[in-house]
Amino acid sequence: MLEALWDRRALLVSGKGGVGKTTLSAALAVAAARSGRSVLLVEMAPDEGGPSALGALVGARDVGPKVTRVRPGLSFVRLAASEGHRRFLQDTLPLRWLAEAALRSRALRRFLEAGPALREMGLLYQMLALLRRTRPDGRFEYPLSIIDLPATGHALAIAALPRTVLALMPGGPIGRSVQEGLDFLQDPARSAVLLTSLPEPLPVSEALALASELERLELPLTAAVLNRMPEDPFTPESHAAVQRLLATHGPHQGARALARLERARAARARLAAGLQVPLLTLPELPVTGPELVERLAEVFTPRELAEPTREAAP
Numbered sequence: 240m241l242e243a244l245w246d247r248r249a250l251l252v253s254g255k256g257g258v259g260k261t262t263l264s265a266a267l268a269v270a271a272a273r274s275g276r277s278v279l280l281v282e283m284a285p286d287e288g289g290p291s292a293l294g295a296l297v298g299a300r301d302v303g304p305k306v307t308r309v310r311p312g313l314s315f316v317r318l319a320a321s322e323g324h325r326r327f328l329q330d331t332l333p334l335r336w337l338a339e340a341a342l343r344s345r346a347l348r349r350f351l352e353a354g355p356a357l358r359e360m361g362l363l364y365q366m367l368a369l370l371r372r373t374r375p376d377g378r379f380e381y382p383l384s385i386i387d388l389p390a391t392g393h394a395l396a397i398a399a400l401p402r403t404v405l406a407l408m409p410g411g412p413i414g415r416s417v418q419e420g421l422d423f424l425q426d427p428a429r430s431a432v433l434l435t436s437l438p439e440p441l442p443v444s445e446a447l448a449l450a451s452e453l454e455r456l457e458l459p460l461t462a463a464v465l466n467r468m469p470e471d472p473f474t475p476e477s478h479a480a481v482q483r484l485l486a487t488h489g490p491h492q493g494a495r496a497l498a499r500l501e502r503a504r505a506a507r508a509r510l511a512a513g514l515q516v517p518l519l520t521l522p523e524l525p526v527t528g529p530e531l532v533e534r535l536a537e538v539f540t541p542r543e544l545a546e547p548t549r550e551a552a553p
């Protein structure tokens with residue numbers, strides 16, 4: 240299932256707050272770089288400044304609008320909305336002085352900073368510029384980008400926006416540029432949206448709601464990731480015995496752990512049943528930060544991915 244993902248130009252990691260989007264984005268990027276790919280890991284900064292959670296996970300020292308190389312095959316960039324607005328206007332408004340005048344206008348700046356949808360437009364615009372960038376030999380500079388989307392509301396605004404903007408200004412340079420972004424995001428050959436969830440009732444409900452929203456926006460939901468699945472310490476055979484033991488011994492910490500496991504299983508089953516895409520399960524691990532990222536990356540680095548595929552010997 241994962242092999243097919245790496246052929247996309249952009250992997251968009253979506254999900255509700257706190258489900259592990261940033262961790263997963265970093266782990267995917269590390270895995271892709273390990274398997275010999277050239278990856279650009281993209282953080283969409285809601286505001287300028289502040290520490291970069293994603294940058295810290297991959298050890299990026301420089302966090303800003305300039306792409307920096309973090310390790311072989313892995314580059315990192317943090318995109319800020321306001322920078323995107325500036326470039327967007329400069330590139331789309333026909334005359335430079337017009338763009339500059341527009342940027343100097345307080346009214347326009349306020350307009351650009353209003354509403355998450357317009358913020359997303361600035362981000363989307365910069366992302367597209369990076370995706371388009373080519374090397375002297377004509378190949379893409381960043382063949383694969385992994386994008387840590389801001390929590391649900393904003394992430395959806397990215398896709399909802401183009402229609403709004405297109406309706407306002409079809410045909411013009413701004414409309415055309417936004418249309419290009421929309422075409423890219425909606426093309427399942429180039430983009431893949433990953434939906435992240437936790438194995439609990441509410442996150443699963445939220446993930447299912449997000450899945451229908453993605454469908455409505457015609458975004459290519461390609462796979463779901465159930466993150467932080469608790470480990471099952473028992474073999475299937477010992478389960479019944481443990482249950483019997485717990486039944487006769489009253490409240491016990493083991494009973495709580497088992498109940499949590501049962502809830503997680505039920506949540507996973509509900510998520511799998513509600514989606515038409517493959518569901519990948521990631522374990523809950525007792526580590527955090529870069530160490531967690533490295534361990535999860537191993538899940539995405541099966542041998543066939545790490546080594547170029549070879550024809551079977553005759």
Ligand SMILES: Nc1ncnc2c1ncn2[C@@H]1O[C@H](COP(=O)(O)OP(=O)(O)OP(=O)(O)O)[C@@H](O)[C@H]1O
Pocket residue numbers: 254255256257258259260261262263292390466467468521522523524525526527528531
């Ligand atoms: N598989 C895992 N095992 C253990 N802890 C995890 C796992 N995945 C994520 N975490 C922890 O869960 C917390 C939230 O993760 P993360 O910041 O990646 O979520 P997020 O979806 O990006 O959150 P936000 O919506 O706030 O950006 C972090 O403390 C992270 O270390």
Ligand SMILES: [Mg+2]
Pocket residue numbers: 260261262292387
């Ligand atoms: Mg995050």
